Amino acid sequence: MKRSFRLAGHRTSIALEAEFWRALEGAAERRGKTLAELIEDLDAGRAETALPLASTLRVFALNERG
Structure with missing residues (x-):
């Protein structure tokens, strides 16, 4: 499932599975x-990791679920 957001002044679309959303x-x-x-x-915090945004969101979601 894709969703669109404005990040740092630019429009971007992010595709993640519904469970991650x-x-x-x-x-x-x-x-x-x-x-x-x-x-x-x-x-903003992913500059240190250089991970793609979708990967950053997936890892964060997994950590949230514990």
């Missing part, structure tokens, strides 16, 4: 953020 939505809700805000935060 659900985990990310739950994580955003627990933090009192929108999904877009959570993704912006994760995008």
Whole structure:
């Protein structure tokens, strides 16, 4: 499932499986953020890892589920 977001002033589409989107939505809700805000935060922090954004989101979602 693809969703589009504006990150750093640019429009981008991210394709993830529905289970990952659900985990990310739950994580955003627990933090009192929108999904877009959570993704912006994760995008900003991934410069150190050089991972693609979709991979960063999947790893984050897996870690959230414990």
